[in-house]
Amino acid sequence: MKRYLVGGAIRDELLGLPVRERDWVLTGVTPEQLDAAGYLPVGKDFPVFLHPQTKEEHALARTERKTAPGYKGFSFHTGPEVTLEDDLVRRDLTINAIARGDDGVLVDPYGGQRDLDARVLRHVSEAFCEDPVRILRLARFHARFASLGFSVADETLALMRKMVADGEVDHLVPERVWQETKKALMTDAPGRYFRTLQDCGALARIMPELSALEGVPQRADYHPEVDTLVHVLMCVDTSAALQLPLETRYAVLVHDLGKGATPQEEWPSHRMHDMRGVPLVEKFSERLRVPAACRDLALVHTKEHLIIHQALELRPSTLLGLVERIGGFAKGERFEQVLQASICDARGRLGFEDSAYEQADYLRAARVAANEIQAAQVMADGISGAAIGEALKERRTRRLKEWKEQRKAQS
Incomplete structure (x- = not known):
């Protein structure tokens, strides 16, 4: 039996990043031998075992074969004859297909170290196109490693576009889309995730309401960036820079969906886009099975973000109603989360990235006075x-x- 540390642990170590978890691959051994040695079987789809002392996951080297559309349509084969190279070639990206044996020697048959040095996300083999989740994972890695200057290889982007055209993305289940999206939203550059999905065509299939914002113009005096999708992704990146929680980042992501429903004859004005956006946020959240806390905050912010921007001019009775609707008299964090989302909206504009937002302190003070x-x-x-x-x-x-x-x- 030979044991190899594989995947993210090696990648992050070579990038000088903290190693969060360690996964191992075993070759030259059978499940029966591992069971006899005290390893605990935990894998449902293929043989994975927990080490008897460290409890770290150890998987048998395996090959796989596509048997049906989607990300679950695979059959797996394990056996002592399966080599490490056989196992690594089925992985998604070259930077995740590097291994290190217990002797400390790196095994890198597919150029992962080269692509780490070049800051390139590149698929290992044509097997990439058999699993649509890999599109989401690549986009998430693009967001996670944005500060390191990573780009997507041209041939990989072309393969992703082919997967979209072939309908592979249509087999993604909502839970998996949200799982990857949730992780991407919590990176330092979540906008990169959605931009990558848009560039390959996947965003239009899994989040059509968001994709529809590209090319929708806004008034240049308020939005020098003009394009609505550009604005939204700037807002989301602002939420990351402010280190806001997931619920707030999600509310920021979907707050302008209503602009995609504005009749073209009204462009670049978007009157009533707050009200037009509410049913779109409901539909978007329901389809992706977004947690209730994210959905509820998003609905409040979508409905109220325009009047929040006008807070300084509101009459006392209108101001009181706004404070109440955004949670000013209730327990919990919603009031502050809505204000933080509005700050992101105000700063997610070209040239306004560091602007003050007087409305937030104004509403905080109004809440204190009313209370x-x-x-x-x-x-x-x-x-x-x-x-x-x-x-x-x-x-x-x-x-x-x-x-x-x-x-x-x-x-």
Whole structure:
């Protein structure tokens, strides 16, 4: 039996990055021999074992054969005769097809070290086109390694486009699309993930609402970048730069879907794109089976982001309603998450990347002022039942009017 450390552990080590997990490949051994040696079998689709001491995953070297469309249509073969090179050739990218034996010698039959040095994402073999998940994984690696200057090899991009044309991407299940998208959103350059999918045609098949934003113009005085998809991806990258949580990054990603539904005769204006966007965000989230926390925040921000930008001009009653709708009087983090998403929207524009966003602090201060009036104070005055809510609203509106007048006098 021979043992090799493979894949991401070797890649990240050679790139000088922290190694998150270690996977091993074994050759010259049978499942029965591993079982006798105390390894614990855990693989469902092919033989994977946990080491009796380290509990790290050890897989038998294997070959595979395409048997049906999609990413589950494979049959696998393992045996003592399967070589390490046989196993590595089935991997997705050359940078993930490097191994190191227990003797410390690197095994790199497909040029992975060369592509690491050249900062190129390149498929190992034509077997890449048999698994559509590899398109998502490559796009995610492109986002993850964006700061290192990686690009996609021309021949690999051409192969990805062929896979899309052949309908392979149509077999991706929502759970797997979201799993890869979630990971990509949490990288430092998530916009690169969606741009790569758009460049190969996959985005139009799995996220058509987002793909439809490319080429949709916006008013250049508000959006010097003009193109709506460019704006959205700038916003998402801003959310990463601010190190915001997944829910907020997702809300930023989908907040302008309504611009894709604007009639062309109205371009470059996008009146009512907030309301047009709400059902699109619902459909998008349902199709990808996005977690409820992501979906709910996205719906609130999509519906309210235009009026948030106008916060400084709102009348007290309108301002109070906005603060309430975005979670200003409820427990939890939604209020601040919506404001952070709006900051990303404001800064995700060419030339505005570092701009201030006065509306956020304004709404925070308005929330504090309105919260000075509590229901207990209303009830202490003898008001009860349904009248409590109306009285609370009236008093908070009056307090916000005073607060606005005080701010004006101080300015």
